[in-house]
Amino acid sequence: MKINFLALSAFGVLISISVQAQVIQQSYKDQVETLVQDPAVKKAFDYILRIDEQTVQDMITLTEIPSPSHHEEEKGKVFAQMLRDAGADSVWTDEVGNVIGLRKGTKGQKTFLVEGHLDTVFPFGTDVTVKQRGDTLFAPGITDANRSLAIVVALLKTMVHENIRTKDDIWFAGTVGEEGLGDLKGMKYLFREGAHPLAAHIAIDGGGLEDIVNGGIGSLRYKVTFKGPGGHSYGAFGIGNPHNALAQAVVAFVPKADAFTKEGPKTTYSVSVLGGGTSVNSIPYESWMLVDMRSESQEKLQGINQLFLESIQEGLEKENAIIRRGKALTVDIEKVGDRPSGLADPDSPLIQRTMAIAKHLSGNDPVLSSGSTNSNMAFSLGIPAVTIGRGGEGGGAHSLDEWWVNKDGHLAIQQALLLILMQGGWI
Numbered sequence: 001m002k003i004n005f006l007a008l009s010a011f012g013v014l015i016s017i018s019v020q021a022q023v024i025q026q027s028y029k030d031q032v033e034t035l036v037q038d039p040a041v042k043k044a045f046d047y048i049l050r051i052d053e054q055t056v057q058d059m060i061t062l063t064e065i066p067s068p069s070h071h072e073e074e075k076g077k078v079f080a081q082m083l084r085d086a087g088a089d090s091v092w093t094d095e096v097g098n099v100i101g102l103r104k105g106t107k108g109q110k111t112f113l114v115e116g117h118l119d120t121v122f123p124f125g126t127d128v129t130v131k132q133r134g135d136t137l138f139a140p141g142i143t144d145a146n147r148s149l150a151i152v153v154a155l156l157k158t159m160v161h162e163n164i165r166t167k168d169d170i171w172f173a174g175t176v177g178e179e180g181l182g183d184l185k186g187m188k189y190l191f192r193e194g195a196h197p198l199a200a201h202i203a204i205d206g207g208g209l210e211d212i213v214n215g216g217i218g219s220l221r222y223k224v225t226f227k228g229p230g231g232h233s234y235g236a237f238g239i240g241n242p243h244n245a246l247a248q249a250v251v252a253f254v255p256k257a258d259a260f261t262k263e264g265p266k267t268t269y270s271v272s273v274l275g276g277g278t279s280v281n282s283i284p285y286e287s288w289m290l291v292d293m294r295s296e297s298q299e300k301l302q303g304i305n306q307l308f309l310e311s312i313q314e315g316l317e318k319e320n321a322i323i324r325r326g327k328a329l330t331v332d333i334e335k336v337g338d339r340p341s342g343l344a345d346p347d348s349p350l351i352q353r354t355m356a357i358a359k360h361l362s363g364n365d366p367v368l369s370s371g372s373t374n375s376n377m378a379f380s381l382g383i384p385a386v387t388i389g390r391g392g393e394g395g396g397a398h399s400l401d402e403w404w405v406n407k408d409g410h411l412a413i414q415q416a417l418l419l420i421l422m423q424g425g426w427i
C-alpha cells in the first residue's frame with residue numbers, strides 16, 4: 001500500500017493506473033478458481049511440496065558458487081546441468097552466457113521466458129558459504145537471486161514430472177548481468193533486434209506473493225572525466241583545471257535538474273562518486289564523477305539526460321574560457337549504465353493473471369509497483385512482462401547479512417506455475 005500511496009502522491013499521471021491496479025477482473029479470478037480445482041494442477045502442487053527440500057538444496061548449491069556480474073560461467077554450468085536433470089527438451093548457453101532450458105509447447109508458435117538471474121553483486125573473495133541458524137539460512141546472494149534460480153529449476157521439474165505442456169514453448173533461463181554494472185546484459189541480448197521473438201517475460205526476482213512489479217524504473221549512469229595537462233599549482237598556474245570544469249558542470253546542472261524534477265513522473269539525479277587529483281600543490285590532470293539518473297518515464301529520463309550533457313559542455317567551456325596558457329581541457333563521457341523504463345498496463349492479461357493468482361494464494365490485495373529488474377527491457381519494448389516474488393521470507397539483499405527462511409516458500413513456485421499455465425495457454 002505504501003508504494004501505491006507514493007505513486008498517488010508523486011507521480012501525478014499515474015493516479016488512475018494505480019487505482020485501477022487494485023481492480024482484478026472477475027473473468028481472471030474465475031480462471032484461477034477453475035485452474036486450482038483441476039486434478040492435474042493439484043497433483044503438480046503436491047509435487048512442488050514433495051520436492052521442496054531439494055529445491056532449497058539447489059538454492060544452497062547455487063549460492064555457494066561465486067558469480068559476480070560478468071563472471072557467471074561457473075554457476076551457469078551447474079545451473080545448466082540442473083535444467084538437464086530436470087528434463088528440459090534441450091539446454092544451451094548463448095553468446096553472452098544466458099543459460100536456457102527449452103520446454104517445448106504443444107503448438108510452439110510462440111515462446112515465452114521464465115527466468116532468474118545468475119549474477120550477484122558480490123565480488124570474488126566474498127564468503128558465500130551458506131550458514132544455518134535455527135530456521136534461517138544466511139549467505140550473500142541466497143535470495144537475490146539464487147532462490148529464483150532454484151524456483152526456475154523446480155518449475156521445469158514439476159512440468160516434466162507431471163507431464164504438463166503449455167501451447168507455447170517456454171524458455172526456463174538463468175540470465176547474466178542483471179545487477180549494477182551488468183546493466184541488463186543478458187536481457188539486452190535476448191531482446192536484441194533480430195533475436196528469436198519472445199512473446200512474454202516472467203522474471204522471478206521480487207518479494208512476497210502480492211508484490212508485483214509491472215513497471216521498470218529506467219536509469220542512465222555516466223562516468224565523466226575532464227582532462228588537462230596537469231602541473232605545479234604555482235609554477236603552472238594558468239593552465240586549465242579539470243576540477244574547476246567539473247565543479248562548474250555540477251553547478252550548471254543542479255538548478256536545471258532541480259526545476260525539471262519537481263513535476264511529473266518521479267525523476268532523480270545523483271552525483272555519486274568524485275575522484276582525481278594527486279596532491280595539494282598540483283593542478284590535477286583529471287577530475288571524474290560517477291552520476292546516476294533515474295525515471296519511470298523514458299521521456300523524463302531523456303529530458304534530464306539532455307540537461308546533464310548540456311551542463312557538462314557548459315562546465316568545460318567556462319573553464320576553457322579562463323585558461324591563460326596551455327591546451328584546452330577535454331572531456332570523456334562514458335555511459336556506464338543504460339536501463340530503459342516502461343510500464344505494463346494493469347489491465348493487460350499478464351498483469352491481471354498475476355494479480356488474480358496472487359490474490360487467490362495470499363488472500364491479500366496485490367500491490368503493483370515499479371522497480372529496476374530484468375523485466376525493464378520487455379516493459380520498454382511493450383512486450384508483456386512482470387516480475388514476481390521468490391517466496392519465503394528474506395531480507396538484507398545486496399548485503400553480507402542476506403537471509404532467507406522457508407516460510408511457505410512453495411507458494412511462490414505454485415504462483416509461478418499457475419502463471420505459466422495461464423500465460424502459456426495450457427490445455
Ligand SMILES: [Zn+2]
Binds near residue numbers: 117144145178205
Ligand atoms: Zn535480483
